[in-house]
């Protein structure tokens with residue numbers, strides 16, 4: 001009997017993270033290719049709803065770890081809990097979602113276990129090291145992971161007594177089983193060092209929520225071509241008319257024209273609007289990886305060869321300072 | 337006086353697409369410039385700001401080719417005081433090996449002249465190229481220091497460092513006793529541009545070299561490749577402001593207008 005794959009259930013004070021559902025969905029595929037089962041690790045909670053949801057996504061059993069030091073999220077305490085649980089349960093692999101927290105706690109666990117950790121995987125083939133799918137007998141796994149925020153793929157070989165991986169964010173779409181299973185929940189007795197509290201969340205500040213960049217239905221983006229902070233006025237106006245938000249490129253944030261919270265890209269925000277109106281943006285690959293989740297793209301650029309224009313569904317060739325106000329005027333004309 | 341260490345990595349700066357070398361083992365940087373990973377650039381800025389505010393010295397450490405001296409000089413041009421280079425051969429550098437080398441380099445720097453631990457070690461949240469999300473965590477663990485990633489704000493308060501991290505609809509606060517470590521994200525500050533005085537200082541910077549190595553870890557790169565690209569036919573809606581009605585038609589057809 002092959003030991004099960006263990007999926008770490010990311011949650012925030014009892015609210016399951018989408019990354020956890022993706023990890024369970026991805027974990028089902030991995031377990032299947034190993035001929036193994038899927039189980040879950042629930043840290044800092046034994047909440048029945050979370051256990052049930054893990055079952056809906058395919059976990060046959062849920063191992064819970066509760067301890068005073070796990071009262072809130074803490075990367076070191078979570079990492080230690082994963083490392084200790086792995087030692088007790090001896091799973092075939094430990095998997096978490098490739099979120100900020102998921103990658104952080106797996107790195108913590110890997111450091112503690114002195115094992116490799118392959119982050120942001122998009123495909124895992126446990127049967128052979130050469131990618132052929134044929135067992136080479138080496139016991140190594142072939143894995144594909146993302147580099148450069150998704151602009152490149154890296155094929156790696158993993159040699160480890162216990163594979164530790166995260167699945168890239170949105171590498172799979174989370175999907176519940178057609179019929180949920182009712183997992184058995186069992187507490188793991190793990191005594192954690194109270195000193196791990198040194199990196200547990202001390203306080204939280206809730207800010208006013210509005211239309212946020214990642215969830216905005218329309219994003220009006222501006223790049224270096226906008227030319228100044230004031231130049232964003234007409235973009236704000238258009239975004240307002242469409243119930244959307246303004247986004248920007250790194251050239252803009254580097255110039256101090258917009259706050260970093262508006263930046264789209266590898267080191268900014270990933271957007272997924274119905275339409276992204278990208279104006280005065282050349283479409284560098286690091287910007288593109290943040291924009292490619294958009295359902296449709298309209299580029300406005302003076303340069304018909306700009307990468308953003310080439311990759312867009314629609315484009316207007318021209319000066320954004322003339323085009324954008326004209327679009328707003330046309331919208332007002334149609335909807336006075 | 338606070339002693340702050342920043343770990344930075346030299347990476348190529350590609351434009352519209354990233355090309356891979358013929359052997360598939362590296363980004364083809366023949367026609368590219370190089371830069372410091374953006375998160376780490378903000379890390380250096382943050383360290384310099386803390387040193388300016390609280391009094392302190394900023395050391396920048398990199399493991400990379402001899403040319404990575406360029407990134408150390410850039411850091412000096414925006415206010416860092418010391419630059420340390422651990423020369424890396426062209427061979428494989430997995431995250432375990434990198435972290436082991438960095439931890440050993442830090443131990444050496446801390447034991448030299450009885451300097452003692454750096455109060456704060458600043459990493460990027462993830463490197464721009466390989467993006468393993470782990471070298472900082474592994475290095476800090478190797479040194480026995482607490483570390484929090486995803487940091488978008490740092491406040492020094494006596495012997496403690498208070499950091500904030502963004503979450504959905506707000507932020508969380510952590511508090512660590514120094515010596516401690518953080519992984520910071522772009523947006524924590526707006527990095528300054530080098531001044532003339534800074535450029536002169538960077539020319540004078542004496543780069544300290546540490547020769548160190550560590551065994552390979554269990555993750556080996558086989559090849560890099562570009563993901564399949566979606567090719568789309570771009571429909572040109574027009575030139576200049578005359579295109580506005582066509583744009584409005586598109587917006588209406590998508591139901592966003």
Ligand SMILES: Cc1cc2nc3c(=O)[nH]c(=O)nc-3n(C[C@H](O)[C@H](O)[C@H](O)COP(=O)(O)OP(=O)(O)OC[C@H]3O[C@@H](n4cnc5c(N)ncnc54)[C@H](O)[C@@H]3O)c2cc1C
Pocket residue numbers: 222223224225226248249250251252263264265266267268269279280281282283284285286287290300301302303306318319320321348349350351371373374464
């Ligand atoms: C590791 C790394 C991470 C990065 N992360 C990000 C990131 O998260 N997000 C990001 O955006 N960038 C990122 N970058 C930077 C990126 O490589 C580009 O430098 C940046 O995106 C360029 O911004 P831009 O398109 O506004 O400027 P430019 O490349 O200068 O393009 C300006 C465009 O505006 C057009 N234009 C000029 N005037 C007008 C006008 N009047 N009307 C219409 N069009 C006009 C020009 O034709 C051109 O296409 C990163 C870089 C690195 C190395």
Ligand SMILES: Nc1ncnc2c1ncn2[C@@H]1O[C@H](COP(=O)(O)O)[C@@H](O)[C@H]1O
Pocket residue numbers: 343344345346373375376397398399400431434438458459460461462463466467468469470471472
């Ligand atoms: N070669 C290197 N030299 C110095 N610091 C590094 C190096 N590689 C990674 N780091 C640091 O570790 C962080 C995380 O890297 P990674 O695990 O590759 O995502 C980076 O943001 C850097 O601060």
